[in-house]
Structures are given as structure tokens and as C-alpha cells.
Amino acid sequence: MEHAGASFPPEYVQHRMPLTYDGEEVQLSKAAEEVATWYAELPLDGPQLGDPEWAPTFNKNFMTDFKKILGKGHRIKDFNKIDWSGLRSYTTSKKLVKRSATDEEKAEVKAEKQATQAQFGLALVDGHLEKVGNFTIELPGLFRGRGKHPKTGKVKQRVLPEQLSLNFGEEAAVPICPIDGHGWGAVQHDPSVTWLVTWRENIMEANKYVMLAAMSSLKGKSDRDKYGKASKLKGYIGAIRDNYRGNLQSRSGEERQMATAMWLIDIYALRVGGEKGEDEADTVGCCSLRVEHFTFSTQSETAVDLEFLGKDSMRFKQTIDFANYGNVGLKVLRNIKDFCKGKRKNEDVFEFLNPSMLNAHLQSIMPGLTAKVFRTYNASETLQNELPSAEDMRRLQDPEKVVAYNEANRKVAILCNHQKTVSAAQQEGLDALQGKVAMLKKQKRELQAMKKKIEAGDTSSVRTANDVALVARAEAAKAKAEKLRNSAKTDEQRIKATKATEEWRELRKRAAAEKFKQAHLFKNVPSDPKKVQARIVTWTEKIRKQELTLQNKSDNKEVALGTSKINYMDPRITVAWCKRVELPIERVFARTLRDKFNWAMAVPPDWRFEAPDN
DNA sequence: GTAAGTGACTCAGAAAATTAGGC
């Protein structure tokens, strides 16, 4: 194997804006200025500073590291005496300048990016050119751990070539270090690992790697193996379920815990849940579930609330009614109650279990089987079962087929608890859409009343459409903003231009809203009620369409479909289905997914996710 | 044996960048 090493992010350029401390402006060293600027760039309503419960931890960790960089005896000592407003307004204005970039400037940036891609983005593996994934070393910055991370806000240091180890074939030449006066830390020739470059990050002291891209044959093979294992599990799943169902009433406490955990992993797609340290966010999986994560309902004998923070501090929250799972469910419930009995709320439910025991148990049933394979298997199986038949799709248009696919995809995402948070902007859009539907309904009622009046020959009180003055104003503002943008030279002028652009957009938005308010009205009152009737029909259709989009959007707003598509559902199920229903694959797999799954593209239409023969 | 540590890989949502399609 041969490659060009790694690319480094650009060196920090000093801006020399002072930081206000205790009412006075303080000039910072280059290193301190860089760190202070990272802080100033953080959004006040973001996940770091916007969380009143955890922001103090962020600030404390930040300040500890910031003081180290300022040096002993520096006058900046107390976080609360720092006034960020000056530096913050500088960083916001920098963002505005960036947004005013002309097409030429954007093209320049793009060309530079392509040059880097050409230099570092390819590796020669066994005589074949392969794409490299993340060939740029991570930027320094403030550590943004997910959820309530004890180390959030600490300074993540810049990585220098001396900290890197490179891995490539014996026969290949050592790549040239891209930073003058520096050299690689170490060089090795180990064909048993897939990484090209590695370094250790200073926050969690975790190893980071530069590896080949997802579309490379190496990653493709391992992906194919993963789905191969999942389909193999399909051949064992009956026996495995019989096994854990039988063991739910075992005399051995360990066996009963194992069986109960297996039920949760199989039915609720829980991760195995390894131990976590004091310096990590408090998240759990199956083996690390604690008594406090189960709430036994007072209203129902058989319903239990299960709530915990899983990977990435994503909340798992479901009420499980064990009566829905028949006799097996009731046995599981009895076990969980029993495991929780007499324990404090912070004690482990499965004190006899850990991931390696659980995996060892699985390996004894099927070679190579581990807990995570259940997520892959159940995701793939669910997709295959939920996708509608070609017969049902026969008369539908492509967009409707895509909706049907997403419906099945959503079932999988819900199973795997793949979530996304609704941003303020998204919620705003959703609310606006809701308002739009309400407005359309109101307009339809007015049209119906209008029709009656015209039929009765009483047109005196029928409203007509007026010109919206705001439209012209918005147009004028647009012209002005464009002029500003084209003539802007200095940063100040550029900021002004960006602001003017934002203003005219706001104005246009308001104008559109005004126009929309009377979109149903006629310029002149029509004498023929049929004209009104036609508009009522149009409005009915508009309402139906908008209600459907609203429904889709709000159903999907907190569900992330992408994760299961990229990592869990065997792509051959999707490819075969698309062929059966005659839907072009690019309607469901974007470019990178088609590249990543290039090995799956040739399956025949009748391909099924099945256990292999023998 | 066994438990603790850790290296290497997959999987995760947020944020940035790009694209498509609605006005």
C-alpha cells in the first residue's frame, strides 16, 4: 500500500482583537487568542452554552485549559469577569463577511479543495487506486462531547506531523511531510491493519485513524461480510429464540439474566452496553441497565416504562406492555421485576452479565455471532417485511413509491431508536406550514360563502384582491442589496451587503404572506358561480396536498432515516425492491450510498434476504 | 482463570455544503 500521508488544517491567523476582562481590553497571545475565538464562535443557544444545566461544566473546563494557555500569573483569572461581547461581535461579523463571498471566491475555495483531494485522497492498494476517507487531520477546537460529558469544553489540541504514525507497504516510499520543518512521528509496515495514519487525541486519549473511504473495496468487503453474518443469523434465529425463551425460567440466575437480556436485545434492538468510565457521559446499553431505568406502572400490572440514555446520549423511552408478548413476555416481566427487587436504584439490573459473557454465549450458538448482529439482522428483516409488494406499487408514480420506501425505512429507524433533534428553524417551518393549512381552510370557507352570494345575485359584500404594496418595496430592497453586494470592497461594506440581503428577504417573506392571505380572491367579482366552484376544487386539492406533507414532515421530524440506510439495512433488499417496482435506485440511494454499496447493485429483482443454504 | 486495559474498527447525530424543486 502506498499513500500521501495526511493533510493538515491551515495554521491559525491572528486577528488581534482584544478580549474584555474586568472592564478593560486585554491583548492576547496568538495561542490564547485562538482559544478565546473558539469560545466566542459558540452559539449562545447551542448544545454547549444553551443548556443551563451543563453550560457551567463547559465553562469550567474551558477556563481551566484557557488559563493554562494564558500562563501563570496572567491577569485573566476569573471566567465571570470576561466580557465576550466584543470578541463575539467580531466573530459574527466575520461570518457575515464569509457569507457575502462572490461566486469567484467560492470557486477558488472549491479548486483548492479539489487540489487537496487529488494530493491526499487516493491510495494505491494492491495495485488498485482506492479513495481515502478522512485524509485531513482533525481541527483543533473546544471538545464538544455529546450529552452531559464531563470533559466538555476542554481544549482539543492541534495535531502536528510528529504526533502521527504512518502505515504503508515496505516497498512504498515515505510520503513527503506537507509542513515545512516538520516530519512524521513514526512509520510502520503492518498489513494486518487497515489504517493509513493514526494519532492520539488529547481529550479522551483515544486513537484516531485515517482509513480508506466507504466506497473502497476493503470497506465494501467488510460491509458485505457484516450482512452475510446477519443473514446467517436468520438461519439460527428460531433456535436462538427457543433457547432464550426456555432459559427464562432457568434455575440458574445467570442463565435467567442472559435469557432476559437476549429478549431485550432481540425484540427492542438494544445495544449490548459496556462499562463506562467516570470521565465519560453516563449512558447505558442492555448489560449496564440500572434499576432506575425501569418504572413499574401503578395503573397496569403488565406495562413497564423503560427510559435511559443510550449511545450519543440519545433517549430511549418506551412503555413496554409485556402482555403483548404473550407468555414469553410475562416471564420476561417477572424476571425483570425479580432482578430489580431489593436493589438500590443505581444498581445494575443484570449484575451477573457483561458484554463479553453475552457474546461468548452467542458464539457458542453460532460462530462469529455477537450482540450487534441482532440489530443488523432485525433491521434488514424488518425492511424486507415492511416493503410493499410490486403488485401494490404497480400503478403508483415514483414519488409515491419513495414515500412507501421511506415508510418501511421509518419502521426500521424507530426499531433502532435513530433520532434527530428538531432545530428551531425546522419547528418554525412546521408551524408555518400548519398556519398555511389553516389559512387555506379559512379561504375555502370564504369561497363557499362567495359562491352562495353570487348565486343569490348579491355581490356587494364580496371581497376582491388588492395589490400588495409590500411586493414593490421588497423588489426595491432587493435591487439595493444587490448593488451593495456587487460594490462591496471592505469587510464593513460586505457586512452591510449581507445585512441588506437579509432585510430584503425578510421583506419579501412578509410580502409573500400578504399575497397569500388573499390568494383565493378574484380581481373582479365573477358573475359565473362556476368560476368560484372551480377555485373551491383547487383549494380542496391544495389543502389535501399540504395536509399530507404536514403529516409526513411531523411524522419524520424526530426520526433519522439515514443511519439505518447507511449502517443496518442490507442494501441488496433495497436494490432488488427498486428493480421489482421499477424505481430508479438514485431515488432512494444518493451518490455516496450508491458508491458505498456498489457491490450490491447487481442483485437480481427476486433477491431475498435469506439464510444461506446448508 | 479472569478481569482490566486498549487498539481497531463500526456506528451516531449535528453541522456544513449542495442540490432540487417551488414560487
Add this chain to the structure above:
DNA sequence: AGCCTAATTTTCTGAGTCACTTA
């Protein structure tokens, strides 16, 4: 018809899993 926004796609890097090593 083309501009602009909203939605989708890609990038980024943190957070898991699991096998293997070490004491």
C-alpha cells in the same frame, strides 16, 4: 425562467462494540 429557499446529502468527529493483550 431563474432565483432562492428548503430539503437532502456529505462531512465531521464523538461514541459505541468487540477482539486481543497483559498482569
